[in-house]
Amino acid sequence: MIMLKVENLSVSYGMIQAVKDINFEVNEGEIVSLIGANGAGKTTILRTISGLIRPSKGIISFQGKSIEKETSPKIVSSGLVQVPEGRHVFTGMTVMENLELGAFLYTDKKESETILATIFERFPILAERKHQDASTLSGGEQQMLAMGRALMSRPKLLLLDEPSMGLAPIFIREIFSIIEEINKQGTTVLLIEQNAKMALSIADRGYVLETGKVVLEGTGEELLGSSEIQKAYLGG
Template identity: 60%
Template structure:
């Protein structure tokens, strides 16, 4: 579905991604793991057209993404729920969600998608007339994911969905991410919570300073003693 091959990308003089390659198969959850500065968010920016690599290729269903601006990439079905949520605090919950559907041509089906989002996140339905800025952190994260789903993504990019949330809320968020995937949405999950990410992912890549240093099925990575020690707090 999505293939990144031999990418080099820079922020100014900082070499953010180095000969970087990953592959995302349709219908799967793939996770990118690593510390701050490893290149996880840079990868999402390359996919979204917000960071232009100096070499390499990015293809989505056989099409070269590097020739397109970000708005065209969104219209192709690659939708991101960004780190830090970036909701519109002065809009209501429902206004935020409807804003996520602005690129859609099938306006007659937007109400059906809204109902589906409320099925995933009943708390948002309870607060649909409430200003988004008054929501808790967990509710704002639900809103950010729900807003992304309103665009009917073919590939959903999730950037640190558990960041700053209480463990019980994290468990709810990851359960819903699994549900979204089971209903047909391919997901690229960027996470610092390695154990939680690998517990729902099909495949994982571990990044260090812009390079893939390990990859494998989630089960393989969870069972690897070196990876447990470095990323999962195991012995």
């Protein structure tokens, strides 16, 4: 079943067209990766899906309903949640307060406590540091916090924008293994990444973007084996 469908999506910043007639879809239960160099339009696509930017044309359907004119809070409450590039944890607030903010749309305290327990199980370091200011965490720990905060809002589809950016290799491996685990437990994932090798190695399917257009698509395995991808992104 198609969970997210993007049709003929175009996005402009003034005279500059950042995204040009893009089409792609994400099926329920998949990990789908969008890869491409800086400036390819990856973040713009995610921000448009999340309702933070309005498209100049095109349709975005989530679970069969058109959402391109909806507000961000409405989109989040429907089950589509983004972890932004650069993590954006709330400094001056504890780890616990950051996580609680993820559940701001929900009033069922018991359910929130159950989800919090599973997040602490998945990210034990957050449990250890729950009373610490979020700004004192390392980059990898802040990424875990940003993902944990997103999971507090019960996403059906999780949008991840460059989760490995600026992280040490040991944290990158850990983050990608957490993404796979989140997916196995029932959350569909749309992943935007510059680390093409890691992104495609966990993806069911992928799309390659160049200057705002989709230029290649296929399974993660097919794209990893493609000579064009090897040359452009994997140093082959």
